[in-house]
Amino acid sequence: MIDVAIIGGSFAGLTAALQLGRASRSVLVLDSGAPRNRTSPGAHGVAGWDGVAPAEILARFRADLEPYPSVSLRDAAVTGASGRHDAFTLTLDGNEQVLARRIVLAHGVRDILPAIPGLTDAWGRRVLHCPYCHGYEVKGGSLAVLATHPMSGHQALMLRTDWSERVTLLTAGMEGFDWQALEKAGVRVDRRGLEAVEDVGDGIDLHLTGGSVERHAALFLGPRTSLAQTPAEQLGCLLSEGPMGSFVRVGPMAQTSIQGVFAAGDIARPMPNINFALADGAQAGSGCHASLLFPGFVQPVVQDPTP
Template sequence: MQYDVIIVGGSFAGLSAALQLARARRQVLLVDAARPRNRYAAHAHGFLGQDGVPPQEIVARAREQLARYPTVAFLDDEALQAAPVDGGFELVLAAGQRVRGARLILATGMRDELPALPGLQERWGQTVLHCPYCHGYEVAGEPLGVLAAHPMSAHQALLLPDWGPTTYFTQGQYEPSPEEARHLAARGVRLERTPVVRLLGEAPALRGVALADGRQVPVHALFVASRTHMASPLAGQLGCAFDEGPLGPVIRVDELKQTTVPGVFAAGDASTPMSNATLASASGVMAGICAHRSLVMA
């Protein structure tokens, strides 16, 4: 079967795109490997109408609603390869199936790479966090830390005192500029230049960090900017251009979510350095509408 649009990725962006196309009565295939970036978080926050709801529950409810539309099909599989073919694009799935669509929406997401510090991964999404807007409220009032992993980490430390007393751990690598240091001091942020070598407490809980000189600093949540990588090779296989974001590459798109490859759209975290549930959903809406418009205009 030739679909009008194949969407790869079934989290907030992909589901939002599928809903627009379903309501336009187009034949849509949603391919999902069920490895969303937010799978480590117990709850979604800051998402209007869904605040505090587990991400898996939001996805399950959305899929249930989508299934009511007769033109939507689901494949719970991983798309391994993508290539242009006459009239559109062909995907090869992990199970060996090949599927074709006239348009392609990549909502494939990102993979996070944390600093090489023991204890971070098993706390990721619970007490080791990336976004104060997503998770700060739940840890507010407790001693907080920012583990420097990027030149923008000082900016993260500037934000955090609105949620709690903050220590900025430079790791001996990401010293704030004189201007940043003045702003951090004005915000009451404590600077710690001795590197963190170990996290304290039984994961996923966190009660503090151990420093290289033997000291311990009380910290109940640690914010860190992960390096980001494409979770899927499809955009590269298709020849899509990338832009270098502050934490890693993102697929280059225009205001209509069109990539540099005609007929291929991108949505969600893979297409923007701003990762947020609401923004991902909104970009999926735009990608779905614009993919439909491209079919009409063709």
């Protein structure tokens, strides 16, 4: 029986491990090795690390844990999570079991990309999700936005206002955007379907219905996200609905609705990024430690009363 099992060893999970390791608590970080931004050549907007490859940042984070003998890291996927406060059981691929008094969920979310040929291959390089993370690198270039949800119109407006004079919104059959605002801002609207994309190195070719091909500097889209069949779902954590998908509801100590289970990073936010994951990881580590020190101090979050 260890003090804390952390599911997910990326930005949030490793930060939580650092907090707990510095309190000499026994911690096992279990990680399947697929952080959300793994295809990106450089992470941006993180002070001290701007433009550094995600794998390089995470290697440094892992190295930072080496001096703490109570912290172990393991490359393993958690396939099952069950139990209760002070007695959780995790099942790993290969069926081995880990027993832990507390759980920190830091396993991130799964991106669901539209099923368009070429899109997955270009994801994180020429197909981008966030202007703050990657917009500066394509600033001034011709930018396209593929509509995936009602906020795609806002993304096009943002990009047109502060990133480029040439922005096209591909509506992909969606309606209900503020057409007047888009027209006033100078966003071009294209109602043709997107049949395939091709990363051509210094740009991206968009193959549109009717056979024409347009080259842009980047294609932006907001993917839906999923927590289906993850440890968060298996443990029965209360979820909230965000614009992109559901996320785990947490309180100020990063506690979830299940006593003894904490959550940090993308899994616990509607609009996440690395900075938030780091802060959440620190909060989950210290919240989890407080719950080990003072049983009953950290109470689970509850469902809001229905109005």
